[in-house]
Amino acid sequence: MSEIIDIAVIGAGPAGLAAASVTAQHGLTVVLLDEQPAAGGQIYRAIGSADAHLQDILGRDYAAGRTLLNILDQPAIDYRAGATVWNLTAQGNISYSLGGSARTLSARHVIVCTGALERPMPFPGWTVPGVMTAGAGQILLKSSELIPPAPTLLAGNGPLLFLVAAQYLRAGHRPAAIVETTPWRNYGAALGALPGALRANSYLRKGWALLAEIKRGRLPHYRAAKNLRALGTAHVEALEFRAGGRQRRIPCASLLIHSGIVPNIQISRALDLDHSWDPAQRCWRPRLGAWGETSLETISIAGDGASIGGAEAALHCGRLAALHAAWRLGAIESHAEITRLAKGERKALAVHHAARPFLDLLYAPPRAFLDPPDETIVCRCEEVSAGAIRGYAELGCLGPNQTKAFGRPGMGPCQGRYCGLSVAEIIAAARGIPLENVGYYRVRPPIKPVTLGEVSALSG
Amino acid sequence: MPKDSTFWHLPRPEPHALAVTFGFEGAAVAARTGDTVASALLAAGHNTFRTSSVSGSARGPFCMMGACFECLVEIDGISNRQACMIQVRAGMIVRRMVGARSLVGDAGDV
Amino acid sequence: MVKHETEIAVIGGGLVGMAVAFGLRRRGRDVTLFDEGDHAFRAARGNFGLIWVQGKGATLPDYTRWTRYSAAKWPDFAQQLGAETGIDLELSQPGGFDIFLNDTEAEAAVGRLDRLRAAVGGDYPFEFVEPARLRDMIPEVGPAVVGAIHCPEDGHVNPLYLLRALTAAFLQAGGVFENGASVMKIEPQLGAFTIHHTRPWHAGKIVLCAGLGNTELAPMLGLQAAIRPERGQILVTERIRPFLKYPTIQIRQTGEGALQIGASQEDVGLDDGTSAPVISEIANRACQIFPLLEQVRMVRCWAALRVMSADGCPIYQRSQTHPGATLVNCHSGVTLAAAHASALAAWIDGAAAPELLESFSAKRFDVLASSAA
Numbered sequence: 001m002s003e004i005i006d007i008a009v010i011g012a013g014p015a016g017l018a019a020a021s022v023t024a025q026h027g028l029t030v031v032l033l034d035e036q037p038a039a040g041g042q043i044y045r046a047i048g049s050a051d052a053h054l055q056d057i058l059g060r061d062y063a064a065g066r067t068l069l070n071i072l073d074q075p076a077i078d079y080r081a082g083a084t085v086w087n088l089t090a091q092g093n094i095s096y097s098l099g100g101s102a103r104t105l106s107a108r109h110v111i112v113c114t115g116a117l118e119r120p121m122p123f124p125g126w127t128v129p130g131v132m133t134a135g136a137g138q139i140l141l142k143s144s145e146l147i148p149p150a151p152t153l154l155a156g157n158g159p160l161l162f163l164v165a166a167q168y169l170r171a172g173h174r175p176a177a178i179v180e181t182t183p184w185r186n187y188g189a190a191l192g193a194l195p196g197a198l199r200a201n202s203y204l205r206k207g208w209a210l211l212a213e214i215k216r217g218r219l220p221h222y223r224a225a226k227n228l229r230a231l232g233t234a235h236v237e238a239l240e241f242r243a244g245g246r247q248r249r250i251p252c253a254s255l256l257i258h259s260g261i262v263p264n265i266q267i268s269r270a271l272d273l274d275h276s277w278d279p280a281q282r283c284w285r286p287r288l289g290a291w292g293e294t295s296l297e298t299i300s301i302a303g304d305g306a307s308i309g310g311a312e313a314a315l316h317c318g319r320l321a322a323l324h325a326a327w328r329l330g331a332i333e334s335h336a337e338i339t340r341l342a343k344g345e346r347k348a349l350a351v352h353h354a355a356r357p358f359l360d361l362l363y364a365p366p367r368a369f370l371d372p373p374d375e376t377i378v379c380r381c382e383e384v385s386a387g388a389i390r391g392y393a394e395l396g397c398l399g400p401n402q403t404k405a406f407g408r409p410g411m412g413p414c415q416g417r418y419c420g421l422s423v424a425e426i427i428a429a430a431r432g433i434p435l436e437n438v439g440y441y442r443v444r445p446p447i448k449p450v451t452l453g454e455v456s457a458l459s460g
Numbered sequence: 461m462p463k464d465s466t467f468w469h470l471p472r473p474e475p476h477a478l479a480v481t482f483g484f485e486g487a488a489v490a491a492r493t494g495d496t497v498a499s500a501l502l503a504a505g506h507n508t509f510r511t512s513s514v515s516g517s518a519r520g521p522f523c524m525m526g527a528c529f530e531c532l533v534e535i536d537g538i539s540n541r542q543a544c545m546i547q548v549r550a551g552m553i554v555r556r557m558v559g560a561r562s563l564v565g566d567a568g569d570v
Numbered sequence: 571m572v573k574h575e576t577e578i579a580v581i582g583g584g585l586v587g588m589a590v591a592f593g594l595r596r597r598g599r600d601v602t603l604f605d606e607g608d609h610a611f612r613a614a615r616g617n618f619g620l621i622w623v624q625g626k627g628a629t630l631p632d633y634t635r636w637t638r639y640s641a642a643k644w645p646d647f648a649q650q651l652g653a654e655t656g657i658d659l660e661l662s663q664p665g666g667f668d669i670f671l672n673d674t675e676a677e678a679a680v681g682r683l684d685r686l687r688a689a690v691g692g693d694y695p696f697e698f699v700e701p702a703r704l705r706d707m708i709p710e711v712g713p714a715v716v717g718a719i720h721c722p723e724d725g726h727v728n729p730l731y732l733l734r735a736l737t738a739a740f741l742q743a744g745g746v747f748e749n750g751a752s753v754m755k756i757e758p759q760l761g762a763f764t765i766h767h768t769r770p771w772h773a774g775k776i777v778l779c780a781g782l783g784n785t786e787l788a789p790m791l792g793l794q795a796a797i798r799p800e801r802g803q804i805l806v807t808e809r810i811r812p813f814l815k816y817p818t819i820q821i822r823q824t825g826e827g828a829l830q831i832g833a834s835q836e837d838v839g840l841d842d843g844t845s846a847p848v849i850s851e852i853a854n855r856a857c858q859i860f861p862l863l864e865q866v867r868m869v870r871c872w873a874a875l876r877v878m879s880a881d882g883c884p885i886y887q888r889s890q891t892h893p894g895a896t897l898v899n900c901h902s903g904v905t906l907a908a909a910h911a912s913a914l915a916a917w918i919d920g921a922a923a924p925e926l927l928e929s930f931s932a933k934r935f936d937v938l939a940s941s942a943a
Contacts, residue, residue: 035526037547042525049494053472087846095846117527129507129520130465136524139544144492144499145470171470234518235465235507253465264527272843380522381529383514395737396583396747399608405615406734408826413529413540413808413869418522439608444844444871448526449808452853453864459850513809513827538865540808560809560827563710563862 005029005078006329007322008094008107010085010267013041014311015303016113017071018318019325023111024076026322026331031105032072033083033096035448039072040065041115042135043311045142054145057170059163061206062142065311086446088112088267092298095445095458102454109298109325113318114264116304119283120422121156121259121369122376122386125230134164134258141167148254151176153239155228156258158363162210164256169217177220177250179241181259181366184224190362200355222248226368230255259365263305266415269443271296277436280360281308282370283421284440291324291342292317300325313352316345370425378426379419381412386426393430399439400424413449416441466505482552491548498524498531498543501554509533509543510557532557576602576746578918579765579773581753581787584614585729585903586910587779588736593915594777595745603740604767605749606783611842613781614903616802616874617729618832619824620817621661621905624668624696624721628682629881631689632929636884637902639924640909641723647908648727654742657735659727660825666724666817667699667708669859670716679719696721710813712861718818726817728825729904736907752783756790758892763791775894777918781877782840784899792891796935797899799875801836803848805868821856829866831856835876844871876901879935886914886930897932 007023009016012034020032032039040047044065055063072079080098087095094105118133125131134154140146147168152175154165161178168175197204214221222243229240231249238251262283265275273294274287285307292300302321303314323338332338372378374387384407397403400410400423409423410416416423420441428435446455469475478490484501491500498521501509508518509531521531524544531543533554539561543554580591583605591603623641627634641663648661670676680698687694699718705711741747748767755766756776765771776791778784784795809827821831834848849871857863877899879885884900896918900906906914917923 035545054470057470089846093846118523127517127519127522129509129518132522132524136522139524140467140499140502141470144495144503145472145476146467146499146503147470148467149465254467381514383512383517392734395734395741396605396749397608398750401608401615402612405612405730406737408730411806411870413532413867414527415870417527442609442872444873445846445849446868446871449529449867449869451865451867452805452807452857455805455850455868456854456857456864457850459847459854540867560811561866562811563813563860563866 002093002104002106004106005031006108007031007325008033008092008105008110009113010088010094010110011041011113011115011303011305012036012039012079013043013113013115013303013314014065014068015115015305015314015318016041016111017068018315019111019113019302019322020077021071021074022319022322023326024074026326028326028329028331030077031107032077032079033085033094034079034081035084037081039069039079039081042139044068045139050142054142057167058142059167061311084448084450086448086450088271088447090271090296090298097450097454100454102457104458107298108329109300111292111318111321111325112267112299112301112305113303113314114267114305116261116308117264117417118258119260119262119365120418121257121365122372122378122422123228123230123369124373124376125232125236126257127377127380128230128232128236129234130232130236130253131230131255131257134160134256137256138164138167141171147171147173148256151250151252152254152256153177153179153250153252154256154258155179155181155225155239155241157182157366158258158260159207159210159359160261161258162207162214165219166210166213169213169219174217175219176252177222178214179222179225179228179239179243181225181228181368182223182363183366186362186364189364190358193358193361197355197358200351203355203359226366228368259369260363261304261308262421263307264417265305266417266443266447268294268301268305269440270445270447271299275440278307280357282365283308292321293324297328309352309356313349316349316352319345370422371429378422379409379412381414382408384409389423389426390430393427397427398431399427400441401439403427404441410441415443464505465507467502469503480548480550482548482550482554484554485556495548496544497533497535497546497548497552497554500548501543508556511559513560516559574769575772576600577773578602578775578777579604579763579771580777580779581765582778582780582783583737583747583749584612584779584781585617585733585736585907586781586898586900588733588740589903589907589910590777590779590898590915590918591745592736592740592743593911594919595740595743597915597919599919602746602748602771602773604753604765605747606752607750611782611840611875613874613877613901614729614733616804616872617904618804618830619726619729619822619904620666620819621663621725621727622666622819622902623723624666624719625679625683625686626902627690627883628686630883630929631686632926633883634686634690634694635926636909637905638723639913640906641725643908643912644725644727647911651735651739655735655738657731657738659731659735661725661727662815663723663725664816665720665722666726666819667704667718667720668819669711669718671714671855671858673716676717683719695723708814708816710860710862712859714858724817726822727904732904732907753780753787756787758791758895761894763895776896778895778897781899782875784897788897791895792889793887793895793897794932795897795899796885796932797877797879799840800878801834801838801841801873801875802832803834803844803852803871803873804830804832805849805852805871806830808867808869810866820859829863840875842873842875844873881934884930885932886917886927887932
């Protein structure tokens with residue numbers, strides 16, 4: 001009943017496309033599963049349909065992704081769009097949902113390329129309609145050419161925030177302000193990593209150019225902002241914050257927030273893989289070998305889902321994972337051969353990684369979002385507040401799992417994607433211990449909610 | 461030009477046709493082929509997609525990538541569908557989710 | 571009291587340990603409860619939430635009586651905890667059902683309950699309900715259902731809020747909660763006990779409520795925990811407007827509206843992972859009982875390890891070689907919580923307690939073993 005194939009790639013962003021391409025080139029049967037209707041992941045959303053005008057607005061980095069789609073022309077790649085994976089076993093058995101019906105797949109090797117999520121950035125009022133992630137704003141622009149209603153505020157920190165600001169300026173939409181939350185001390189901390197980052201000077205040049213573009217656009221730019229609070233009940237109406245020693249309130253009809261991105265670890269956690277805490281990126285990462293391999297022979301992870309590196313790094317990681325899988329399945333004879341083939345990828349990767357320490361230090365999330373005021377809703381799905389979580393810590397909850405049992409954070413449909421890190425940070429702060437000692441939610445399938453009808457069909 | 465809290469389309473010399481019409485809460489919504497239900501609703505000025513089953517508070521799209529489950533609506537009688545993951549189709553009937561779904565799937569009926 | 575000394579040490583902060591600790595504290599004992607970290611097996615987190623009478627005690631009539639005793643005490647217990655902590659336990663005891671999809675299963679179950687009724691002298695409430703009458707009570711039941719057994723004393727509660735409320739009440743009452751580490755060693759010394767936790771503690775009396783952890787701890791105190799893990803998997807759906815007021819052994823609707831769906835039994839050792847085949851089987855059964863569930867989504871699954879004794883009944887055993895040490899094991903931590911917090915705590919404390927508790931001593935396993943030999 002279940003199809004048996006060589007390689008399953010989960011996620012058709014840059015890492016997944018690259019992995020599918022390389023495995024197919026080595027003669028393996030490849031199925032590429034992606035839940036979106038079109039390939040490209042988040043970074044290259046709608047890359048196939050974006051015309052020249054939109055590409056100009058979105059910038060050269062985006063446009064460069066277009067050629068990636070040609071990978072799907074390879075006949076050996078069986079690309080299945082709209083496929084939502086909800087279970088993956090250590091043996092490479094995949095359960096997924098396609099067009100409302102249950103499907104299964106058995107792969108001799110699985111490469112997981114599910115990318116990243118925005119880091120949760122809880123603050124009072126962040127759940128009100130009209131408050132979205134900067135990534136959401138960018139998706140609306142890419143997929144539907146939509147501009148948010150004015151006045152638009154951008155709040156938070158990280159390269160994506162500035163990229164979106166610049167893209168709106170190019171589109172003729174001037175955001176009312178950038179409310180940047182980068183603490184002053186980050187600049188000093190990042191300076192030390194600057195020399196190392198010069199190896200990856202293209203990143204620095206691009207970043208510099210973005211900031212210059214924003215400056216030319218004369219966007220009001222508040223720095224080291226604190227005490228964010230979004231006002232409005234049916235819809236966002238204003239953002240309050242403190243910057244430059246003054247309390248401020250700026251009216252807005254749209255508020256895009258961003259505080260960096262973190263690996264999407266739902267699948268790696270559901271497999272009970274080992275994770276390590278990355279103090280620089282302030283996130284959990286699956287423990288991987290040099291080829292993206294995990295402690296499970298059948299499973300590899302590549303791209304931002306392994307560690308945040310960006311789209312180009314993801315291509316190289318995808319290829320490395322593919323080479324390893326090809327060797328493991330006997331499509332490439334010797335390990336010496338894949339080591340040889342990998343040389344160029346590794347060299348390129350090293351350059352991309354060179355900028356990370358600088359970027360991670362500069363855009364380290366401000367403490368305020370890691371330890372927000374009591375009234376802040378931290379688990380959006382179940383509406384559990386930071387104060388309630390602190391209360392559970394006082395009742396003796398040592399980590400997120402007991403907290404989840406007592407108060408329900410993490411039990412909603414997002415399965416902890418937008419609260420897991422925050423809940424752990426709050427407990428760590430309440431207990432005065434490092435976050436890596438607090439841990440994370442126990443994650444189990446389904447990776448995404450799935451109907452009982454589909455689940456029961458698998459045993460019928 | 462934008463009105464109030466509506467998302468608006470990038471101005472173009474030849475605007476994309478709003479070729480798909482579907483229903484939302486009794487009103488017609490015109491959308492472009494390939495739009496998701498979420499982007500079409502935002503472009504039509506609808507920001508509240510549901511009221512939460514926990515507190516009744518208004519919620520709308522947040523991540524636009526199928527991860528946050530905020531944009532849940534009823535589509536053609538099926539409850540709790542992620543509007544950002546579903547492409548518009550002519551004649552679709554979309555309704556807000558008002559609190560929890562009912563067992564039979566209606567979003568608003570008791 | 572000197573620091574790190576306590577009158578009674580309770581090992582294990584799940585539903586059993588916390589109920590016992592709370593009960594002892596209310597009796598005025600100085601109690602310290604020892605518990606481990608965030609990733610404990612914690613059967614308490616995997617509990618279905620049933621306060622279940624029907625079927626209990628098929629192998630031991632006193633278990634039937636003990637279960638009914640606890641179920642009857644539950645309303646006062648919930649009221650008391652609610653008043654002390656402000657937490658609504660969502661107690662509901664409207665009667666419950668075991669729903670059948672085939673006649674053989676139904677007949678076998680009725681047979682078991684008939685024998686159970688005879689064994690307790692006739693006073694035992696249950697009846698078989700035909701599908702038509704079942705649909706009067708639960709209209710959503712599907713055509714594949716052949717009937718159900720109804721017991722008017724069955725009910726359900728929110729098991730997670732129960733543990734939270736017991737913990738809050740215990741702390742409010744002045745109980746001491748030491749967590750974050752497993753108890754690796756207990757040393758009896760001169761009529762008292764040294765417990766090796768994050769630091770050594772001295773206790774006059776000790777109660778082992780560590781669930782599966784009792785296996786290692788019991789021999790240190792001249793006790794034996796004749797238990798084994800039995801895995802149960804559960805799936806939970808998205809929230810649904812209330813439609814199922816009666817708990818059933820396979821499906822119940824929580825206070826938030828989600829459906830909790832079980833039930834499975836597996837012998838897989840200490841593996842608390844979920845598995846696609848079992849979850850699929852559970853979903854299949856649920857859709858046959860309630861066909862409308864086909865369109866409902868499951869949002870999470872979990873598995874937990876029940877603490878099963880050889881006959882499925884509790885073990886309450888005082889140590890013969892180490893007076894002051896007691897073993898408590900059971901798999902019905904929710905149903906028995908009311909009795910554990912009252913009558914069992916009294917028994918542990920050496921006060922007057924229902925005679926039937928003697929039936930739960932571990933000696934019965936020797937009898938079973940020798941009669942099997």
